[in-house]
Amino acid sequence: MKIKKTKLFKIIIIISIGFILVGCWDKKELDTISIVTGVGIDAANDEDKIDLILQVGKINKSNSDSFRGESVTDDSIILATEDKGILSAIDKLQKQTTRDLFMHHNQVVIFGKEQTIKGIQPYIDALLRQHDMRMETLVFMAEGKAKDILRNTMEQEKISSLGITRMVEAANRYYESYSIRILDLTSMIIDKTTAPVIPIVKLQDNGEYSRLFLSGLAVLNDGKLIGELNETETRGYTWIMDKFKTTFIEVNIKEGFSNLDITNIKHKMKPEIRNGGELVISLEIIGDIIISEIQGFNNMTVKKVTDILVEEGKKTINKEIQACLNKSQELNADFLRFGVEFYKRFPKELEQIKNDWDSMYPEIKLSTNIKLNLIDTGKIVNSLNMKEGN
Structure with a gap:
């Protein structure tokens, strides 16, 4: 009896493995799909419509005649159409190719600046409803048109959407301000006091060729563009939001020039409600300094130079933070998520004042405490122009 049960168990296992090896019911062969690597949404001539652009990677270059779109490189093609909604636009584009449009591997969603001014929230909602759209997909605003970004070729990457993704991955080794996914954007939209931000991608014409680069952040309110952060303000945002892993500071004063590497960065933010109802954010940032370059500082001792560099480093960080805060309050846009921080610590109090948050x-005050510790001067202590000794 025991032997029969053992044989029956083995038969069941073999049959189960057979079903697994047959494959999934909804699997698609590579030669039947068009893999979408980038999605662009531009404002259309018709006020009620959008231009939807899909960048499609070519799996087999010999099959390029399967498309009716604009061939950009040997590796990608652009499909574009005008419609009121995303799903209906995709349906139109499906008719331009003999293969199924496959969205699961899409890398980026890029909104043109004109469309971002008009508003992007309805299209984020549409993307969230698509079963084959990943929440990890990165979101950007193009300084011009999204189509120009997607149809541009890069020096090291033939498919621009993949190149942009790799630029963000490279930046993430140092800071994470440009890594905004659909999931992150949705979270910022849901937070009633938060103004969402998305990174800006620009196209720079250098004569013989053009190149793409990430530059600043776009600030939204009710899903519409209300302002942009420049490089200094974006660095301030990165400090306040604790998105730096490591960075460098450039010190350029009359005594000399230096580059300082900042490592082991620690961050602490504490909201306070002081007497009279004054709202204050206390921000503490601690980091270690490594001197990577020095020019000038003639006839000055090591002690004098290092003291100057530490103080100038603190001033630079404070300047970047203050520039960001000033822009945030000028736009009256809480993209720094102070409202969220106050709600975590004072939920009852914020519930009472949330309608007056704008x-x-x-009027919120930001108090900063920057501590920088010099831990390394490089292979040498003195520069060629500095005095010996301390």
Whole structure:
């Protein structure tokens, strides 16, 4: 009896493995799909419509005649159409190719600046509803048109959407300000006091060729563009939001020039409600300094130079933080998520004042405490122009 049960168990296992090896019911062969690597949404001539652009990677270059789109490189093609909604636009584009449009491997969603001014929230909602759209997909605003970004070729990457993704991955080794996914954007939209931000991708014409680069952040309100952060303000945002892993500071004063590497960065933010109802954010940032370059500082001792560099480093960080705060309060846009921080610590109090948040936000004070510790001067202590000794 025991032997029969053992044989029956083995038969069941073999049959189960057979079903698994047959494959999934909804699997698609590579020669039947068009893999979408980038999605662009531009404002259309018709006020009620959008231009939807899909960048499609070619799996087999010999099959390029399967498309009716604009061939960009040997590796990708652009499909574009005008419609009121995303799904209906995709349906139109499906008719331009003999293969199924496959969205699961899409890398980026890029909104043109004109469309971002008009509003992007309805299209984020549409993307969230698509079963084959990943929440990890990165979101950007193009300085011009999304189509120009997607149809541009890069020096090291033939498919621009993949190149942009790799630029963000490279930046993430140092800071994470440009890594905004659909999931992150949705979270910022849901937070009633938060103004969402998305990174800006620009196209720079250098004569013989053009190149793509990430530059600043776009600030949104009700899903519409209301302002942009420049490089200094974006660095301030990165400090306040604890998105730096490591960075460098450039010190350029009359005594000399230096580059300082900042490592082991620690961050602490504490919201306070002081007497009289004053809202204050206390921000503490601690980091270690490594001197990587020095020019000038003639006839100055090592002690004098290092003291100057530490103080100038603190001033630079404070300047970047203050520039960001000033822009945030000028736009009356809480993209720094101070409202979220206050709600975590003072939920009852914030519940009472959340309807007045827009009028209270510009009055919030930010108190900073920057501590930098010099841990390394490089292979040498003195520069060629500095005095010996301490």
